[in-house]
Amino acid sequence: MLSTSVIILLREVLEAVLILSLFMASAQRSGLNNRWLLPAIGIGLLASIGYASQLSTIANLFDGVGQEIFDAFSLILLSVLLPLTMYGHFIRVKENSRPAGKLYALMIGVTIIAIAREGAEIYLYLSAFIPSPELRNSLFAGSAIGVGLGFSVGALFYFWLGSFKEQYGLRINAIIASLIAAGMILQACKMLIQADWLPDGQVWDSSGLIAEDSVLGQLMYALIGYEASPAPVQIAAYFIVLLSSLAFLFSGLYQSRTKAEKDVNHPQARNNHAA
Template sequence: MWAVALLVFREVLEAALIVSVVAAATRGVAKRGLYIGSGIALGATGAMLVAWSAGLLAAAFSGIGQELFNAGILLAAVLMIGWHVLWMSSHGRELGRQMQAMGSAVSSGASSLWLLLAVVALAVLREGSEIVLFLYGMRAGGAEHLWSGLSIGVVAGAALGFALYAGLLRIPMRHFFRVTNAMLVLLAAGLASTAARYLIQADLLPALSQPLWDSAWLLGNGSLPGQTAHILIGYDAQPAGMQLVFYVFTLAALWVGAKLIHGDAPPARVSPSAAAHADPAH
């Protein structure tokens, strides 16, 4: 039971942290709960379908179907998160001004929510399919108490994700969009690095030195802090050179794009009284 709980916990934690960052980044956007909830439901449904067709997937890609599937999902999520980061660079000030001045939900972010719905769905799809495949294998091997382990893992992983979300909401509004945008950039870079690792495993990309360093003695990939750092900032105790290339390229592309867009956007002016009303510290 506890082996099942640990694996499910790690998979749920990865999806939960991604969902938490997305939910916090869309704070104040109208109907964001509906979009995020729909993304979770779509991802869970897709995970079941992927698990049922696992044999066909592996056969279609000569045994590397799982690696290609994971890499494809991760790269799609990187593109969608990147689009949202650039969109927020253009509209973030406006959203912040409206939230501070009116203290009500902002509706102009709905277009970006469609892409973030897909990011949530892809995160749940990838982690959910791995959970289902693992549980199927454990059941075939005669393992017992699967439901107990599943329940413990889901509750524990979701609880940690919610704790991160609650912490992000405590950030003062004047810093909120800057912080969450930075988290999304690091999240996208980490996902790109992980996609590169899957492509290396499938022998579709050269490793370019494997590993570049080994920091497992300080922070192992399998530990809870290491797993959390891997999800949020792309930490890897033993990365390949190609992973670093993907990571740095994604960081640079989003940073340059945001700077270019941010430089074209006129500064938003918020009255001191409105800012004081919106800041929880006041």
């Protein structure tokens, strides 16, 4: 029970926490505050309860694969919104005057979707077992360990992201965001395969090397979408999203840099004229 609780809580918390850490670190670089965070988490948790309570209705849509389709849809949405949010941060790092309303909206939106997804499973799991008193100790101990591990990794991840100088920090943020987005598309494909919307298959099996239910496996799952035995479709989608997201974000970095260089050069030129 303890082990199970750790795995379920860790897996769900870790996915959301890594995105939050990435956002918080990016917000710091682009000069945004973290006031959006608590309301977004609160709404996300409420949405997760709502999602969980509507799950039976959702599950019966699309001939019984509604859960997979819904999940895949939210994952695809996240894997698009996540690079977009990061792009917004990159632009704003160089142009601090730019209004941040849309950026806040994006971060809040991604946070709510991510927490609603992850929170729903935690809610279902906890509400299934809290009524049985003989399981309570191991349930709570396991949940505490799982949540504690998740938040600890998230906090260190946040500080790690913040420890780089700006130009490297932004590149690392771009890479991490792309990896997370690609991992999400991998999961989305898994759901679509499960719903028989995409063909199944197996390219390799590395479960002997890193088991998916180990702590390391959970961490890699949340960070780079690790899967021990992926299908060809999953790998293809993974690399398509990874590369296009990287290209998109690095073009954003490059654009904002050239723009910043122009901004720096311009007043100099004017000064020369004046002189």
